[in-house]
Amino acid sequence: MTTSPDNSVVVVADGSGSAGHAERWAADEATRWGARLRVTRDLAVPSLIEESREARLIVFAPGGEPVTALALVTDGHCPVAVVRGRKLEQAPxxxxxxxxxxxxxxxxxxxxxxxxxxxxxxxxxxxxxxxxxxxxxxxxxxxxxxxxxxxxxxxxxxxxxxxxxxxxxxxxxxxxxxxxxxxxxxxxxxxxxxxxxxxxxxxxxxxxxxxxxxxxxxxxxxxxxxxxxxxxxxxxxxxxxxxxx
Incomplete structure (x- = not known):
């Protein structure tokens, strides 16, 4: 399946303990939809909101920046995912x-x-x-x-x-x-x-x-x-x- 410039899954790698789960889940989601996977460490809200205009999904880990995730849910232009397992050490x-x-x-x-x-x-x-x-x-x-x-x-x-x-x-x-x-x-x-x-x-x-x-x-x-x-x-x-x- 081919991808297009506006068909991307963006995962915010914020350094939290559960970020690895979020990145792997985002990679699976991108593969399922034939989308590009992009990892970013940029937590600037205006930048992510602008990026959401062309993304199909932005993925966060639950231990990351709650204010950033809340802002994306409120003002973003694509769906927002928060990924965790049953426990933080377990996979989703x-x-x-x-x-x-x-x-x-x-x-x-x-x-x-x-x-x-x-x-x-x-x-x-x-x-x-x-x-x-x-x-x-x-x-x-x-x-x-x-x-x-x-x-x-x-x-x-x-x-x-x-x-x-x-x-x-x-x-x-x-x-x-x-x-x-x-x-x-x-x-x-x-x-x-x-x-x-x-x-x-x-x-x-x-x-x-x-x-x-x-x-x-x-x-x-x-x-x-x-x-x-x-x-x-x-x-x-x-x-x-x-x-x-």
């Missing part, structure tokens, strides 16, 4: 499903696009996770929903919402076996639980969805730097074109 997992968080809105589409492509390329099952707490992403009357609608009815509504989001992608990737999980739970907590048995977790970064405030907030950073498997964060603004490079 190569078995288990690809897990994707689906918030029930169109903002999930870029993450779904990448998740189906990654599952297909790896020959892995896809676990699509949707959580709800007090009200649906489509609800305009949370009081009526909370007090006049039964939990069972809400669960059915949320399951239908997830099915609608997956329908087109399942037709595009018929070879991918999809498992749906709908849970009344906190999204970050539940995603971390599912990641325990995953080879890869993919989420979107739309404000108010999986990350409510990427520059602050312990739960956001817990997901970004505490996920027990490699994590890819896809900004909602990233289009399908980015993943066809």
């Amino acid at each position: 997992p190569v078995e288990g499903p690809v897990v994707v968080g689906v918030d029930g809105t169109p903002a999930s589409e870029p993450a779904l696009a990448l998740a189906f492509a990654e599952a297909s390329s790896r020959g892995a099952d896809l676990l699509a996770v949707h959580t709800w707490v007090q009200f649906s992403a489509t609800s305009t009357d949370s009081y009526a929903r909370d007090h006049l609608t039964s939990t069972a009815d809400i669960a059915v509504e949320e399951s239908e919402l997830l099915a609608e989001r997956l329908a087109g992608w399942q037709e595009k990737y018929p070879e991918v076996t999809v498992h749906r999980v709908v849970s009344r739970n906190r999204p970050v907590r539940f995603l971390l639980e599912q990641a325990e048995h995953a080879r890869l977790l993919i989420v979107g970064s739309r404000a108010g969805a999986w990350f409510s405030d990427l520059s602050h907030g312990s739960t956001s950073q817990a997901l970004l730097f505490g996920t027990p498997c490699p994590l890819i964060v896809v900004r909602a603004a990233i289009t399908d074109e980015m993943r066809t490079r």
Whole structure:
């Protein structure tokens, strides 16, 4: 498979103890997609954001510069990966499903696009996770929903919402076996639980969805730097074109 100048995987070699895992994972990802691998030690945020305009993925190690990784997730132009194993001394997992968080809105589409492509390329099952707490992403009357609608009815509504989001992608990737999980739970907590048995977790970064405030907030950073498997964060603004490079 040939490469093009804008088809690269960039790994930030920051000197942290887990950087070796991140570099090897990035190399495998580049090989899988026929992309060039570029290793950089430049942690200047403006430089990396500019580089993200032409990269398909930028990869960090969890022990590196959290501020830099957070800035790339917030303002970058390509997906951002943070790679670790079950423990820092272990390699990232190569078995288990690809897990994707689906918030029930169109903002999930870029993450779904990448998740189906990654599952297909790896020959892995896809676990699509949707959580709800007090009200649906489509609800305009949370009081009526909370007090006049039964939990069972809400669960059915949320399951239908997830099915609608997956329908087109399942037709595009018929070879991918999809498992749906709908849970009344906190999204970050539940995603971390599912990641325990995953080879890869993919989420979107739309404000108010999986990350409510990427520059602050312990739960956001817990997901970004505490996920027990490699994590890819896809900004909602990233289009399908980015993943066809």
